[in-house]
Amino acid sequence: MTTSLFDELRPDGSTPSASDKPGYLRTAGLTVGAVGVVYGDLGTSPLYAFREALRPAAKDGLTQAEVLGVVSLLLWALILIVALKYVLFLLRADNRGEGGILALFALVQSFPKRSGMVFLLGIAGAALFFGDAIITPAISVLSAVEGLKLITPVFKPVVLPISIAILVALFVVQRRGTGSLARWFGPITALWFVAMGVAGAVQIAAAPEVLSAFSPTYALSFLIHHGLVAFIVMGAVFLAVTGAEALYADLGHFGRRPIQIAWFVVVFPALGLNYLGQGALVLTNPAAISDPFFLLVPSWALPGMVFLATLATVIASQAVITGAFSMTRQAIQLGLLPRFEIRHTSETETGQIYLPVINFLLLAGVLILVNEFQTSSALAAAYGIAVSGTMIVTTLLAYRMLHRVWGWYAPLAAAVILPFVVIETAFFAANLLKVPDGGYVPLLLGAILVVMMWTWSVGTKQLFDRSHREAVPLDQFIPRIEKGSALRTPGVAVFLTSDANATPPALLHNLKHNGVLHEHIVIVTVETAEEPHVPDSDRARIEHLSDRFERVWLRFGFMETPNVNRALVACRRQGLDFEGMKTSFFLGRRKLVSNPDIGMPGWQDRIFILMSRLAADPSDFYHLPRGRVVEMGAQVAV
Structure with a gap:
């Protein structure tokens, strides 16, 4: 993703220099921008994460302990994966100020010598990222538009056409650039987080016992006593952290401090309140499991919440699309992909780019997914595998960075990384259960992209070597x-x-x-x-x-x-x-x-x-x- 999505823009659209504003104002502006760009994907997860995580446990009825257990799993996934790994640790593992899996790959691949294993990890992580870039717009927009069905059943037949129209418009507008709209991304998404937090807090007041879910004992008890069901739930719980890679990828665009401030001041409080609120709602009204997010708000506020959710999912999708453009440019420069056409949509910001080939392929993939799965619940079965795989790759590359680049002793580096490997491997294994129900989609796409990047890298090297000899x-x-x-x-x-x-x-x-x-x-x-x-x-x-x-x-x-x-x-x-x-x-x-x-x-x-x-x-x-x-x-x- 790029600074083009949101930077401290003047009214005329230009970007001020660091000397134009006091430091605290610049930090505040970048923090609001990070809320819109960095956390857009994470911010739309409450639309479906709690619902999909609770359904496997609800097949034989729900108990209070089960509801609290699922809420506890969601909260601790955010704390361990997002806060601890990404916000506090990986944001420090930068490549001259830049983050993201290919930035980390470039750093560890060049020090002290090139490694075939690191190369395979790098292209696998990049390939899985593209799989996520196709699924995120589809599931996000569908989940938001599905809220129309709760306003009146009359909207049910038009949910799919409206979703497709929004997605097509989103990809068509890419060729013109989104710089003029970018200044609104942060404020709109910040409003979205506030609305989610308030809706959750109101419901918590009706069932304050849900606050006990902050205790990890509920999460551990659920995992111990529910066997295979708990394993299935883990795959759905992972949906709550699917946007975490964006934190790392946008490090160079917003900086460590604004991203960290946005997380602890705005994002985590809002997400925590909303998941607790959804849990409180289901405790008081088990029938609300059908769509606990939108049922949090009263009927008079539902149209506004659906509209705000749609805006938030469009912004989140825009961030993912721009991230795919940025990732592709990095892959081209690192020799993993051919020189695709890159158009600049701004005369002043080099980060504002548009790749026609990638845009077309993403749009085609998104439309195929929407028409094939048709609902966000069905798409949830395909979501998670690509992201959990990317997270494991990032963690393994981070180990090499700690050991080879930072010079840590291998046992110390392993001790830091191992807990994350264990947690993420468990999430990945749980998501593998989704393969028959659609999880094969990102795996197949990732495999195709790995073969393509491997072929291009090997082919260009062989061609260069042969040309050099002759x-x-x-x-x-x-x-x-x-x-x-x-x-x-x-x-x-x-x-x-x-x-x-x-x-x-x-x-x-x-x-x-x-x-x-x-x-x-x-x-x-x-x-x-x-x-x-x-x-x-x-x-x-x-x-x-x-x-x-x-x-x-x-x-x-x-x-x-x-x-x-x-x-x-x-x-x-x-x-x-x-x-x-x-x-x-x-x-x-x-x-x-x-x-x-x-x-x-x-x-x-x-x-x-x-x-x-x-x-x-x-x-x-x-x-x-x-x-x-x-x-x-x-x-x-x-």
Whole structure:
């Protein structure tokens, strides 16, 4: 997710600098923003989490101990997973201020040496995140719109069409950007949390004995005495913490302190009061188990609560969609996915991005899920597996970070991580019971994405290695060409290549077919740093090879979109002869064909070729001036 969703915006839409406002006002603004973006998914969980957790235990009737046990499980899941693991621990495990599973992956993968296991964990976690990004909008919007049925049964037939219309509109608007609406996300979601807390507090007053659920003995007693039912309930209880990964992912956008303040001051009190209130309602009226969230409020307030819930779920879905865009950009920069087209929807905020391919795939997946499952209760069966799997991956990567990066002794790091592994493994195992009822959806999607990212990573490495072996070394080419008779043409030629030590194929093709070379040649290699952002002072490194040749390395962080043209313009301060209107950019365009005798198996070759066709035009991805780009094609076997 990005700062585009909510930052301290001026009335004109611009973003003030840190010096424009006192520190406490900036912290307050970021805290309200964190409520809207970071906690949007967690904030919509009360719509369905308590209901789905209580139903397995209610099949043979409900007792007070069972209600208190389920409420206690929900509260302690929030305390142990969200508060302790994410808010207090993982927010400190940052990669130069950035969080999220790929930021952690980049950190531990680069220190002290690369690991195949870490690589598999990283792509598995990223793949499962995308599974969550498809299910969250579907279940959130459906659960909110279903509140219309309680206003009047007349609305029941239109719940599905209204949900689909809202979801389609949400994805269609992505291409225009959401910056103008982002300033309202925090206040609306804050109002949502206040409304949830007040509704719960009113009901608690009618059954104050529900407050005893804060004692973990009720949760432990429920788990001990209910056997398989307790295991099933655990899978539903996990729905209450499904938005916790957003905490970590948005660390760089809001900062540790605002996220922590938002949790302890607004979010946890509201969630706790609401879950306690739902428990109190069921204690006094067991029939309310059908929809305890909306039945918390009186009939006169129900339309307003349904409307507010719909807004909250749309905001939560927007945050997940934007998070998927951000995650995709990170995966592209880390070499896990092809260079998909990235469009910027703001002239001032680099975080406001739109990826047409990802947006279309997310919309298609969401609509398929909504039409297949049709109700939030049915979708709850598919929800949880992806998130619990992602949490386990994050925890395992955090162990490596503690041991390898922070230098903790292995036993100490294991002692800190083990309790979380045990709890999350139990949640994951409980969610596996959902596989026959729809849990296979995120697992299947995750498996497909793992294969795709693994294939792309392996395929690009093999292609690079083979091209490097067959290439003409640049240090041998330059002396020969300087002594040769090739004609010189005025101007500057920039050749982009992934191998800085090899002569770019486009340069060789230009020499072979046109018989000329430019007066000044710049060999440019774009590198992705294992840090989120690279300061301008470290952006470029220039090496003077001869009077005619220069080699430039451009470094971009894995959360940045590379703008080669702008970076080269900045290189003029370091003495690079670069005049935009007199410069031509040469790119090598490769047509890939499958060869079963080399590289990967044939089925992987076909996947790799298909993914390469989905890649964006390099001119667009690297922000090159289209009118000065020359592409030289070649056929390459993979």
